[in-house]
Amino acid sequence: MDERAADAGAVTGGVRILLRLEGLALFAGMTALYAAWDGSWTVYLLLFLVPDLSFLAYLSDARFGALIYNAAHSYMAPVTLLTFGFGLASPLTLSIALIWLAHIGIDRALGYGLKYSAGFGFTHLGRIGRQKDA
Numbered sequence: 001m002d003e004r005a006a007d008a009g010a011v012t013g014g015v016r017i018l019l020r021l022e023g024l025a026l027f028a029g030m031t032a033l034y035a036a037w038d039g040s041w042t043v044y045l046l047l048f049l050v051p052d053l054s055f056l057a058y059l060s061d062a063r064f065g066a067l068i069y070n071a072a073h074s075y076m077a078p079v080t081l082l083t084f085g086f087g088l089a090s091p092l093t094l095s096i097a098l099i100w101l102a103h104i105g106i107d108r109a110l111g112y113g114l115k116y117s118a119g120f121g122f123t124h125l126g127r128i129g130r131q132k133d134a
Contacts, residue, residue: 010126023108030102039095047099066115
């Protein structure tokens with residue numbers, strides 16, 4: 001995908017603001033649930049940035065990097081984990097899912113969206129980083 005195509009897929013205006021506010025709500029909600037769950041804040045801090053290890057896939061190439069980053073920053077896996085956590089009454093599973101969703105929420109609130117294969121800076125929420133003004 002070239003740069004123009006990646007930019008064309010980015011949301012703008014009120015929709016972009018709404019998606020970022022949804023991310024903030026997700027972060028706040030999952031963090032509040034984690035607090036109500038009385039989870040360990042040490043565990044929260046240790047696991048909060050784990051999804052960002054997916055950045056390492058960009059060492060291979062942008063296409064593979066985007067695929068792995070998006071897999072780690074999509075709602076599908078943590079929501080599935082959350083469902084299993086409730087179904088199996090597993091505190092650890094629930095904790096991991098809540099932290100993972102909180103991470104995705106703050107990323108979206110800050111404008112770090114799902115990636116296009118054109119490069120790390122091309123997201124569904126618009127360009128990020130130095131490329132933003134290019």
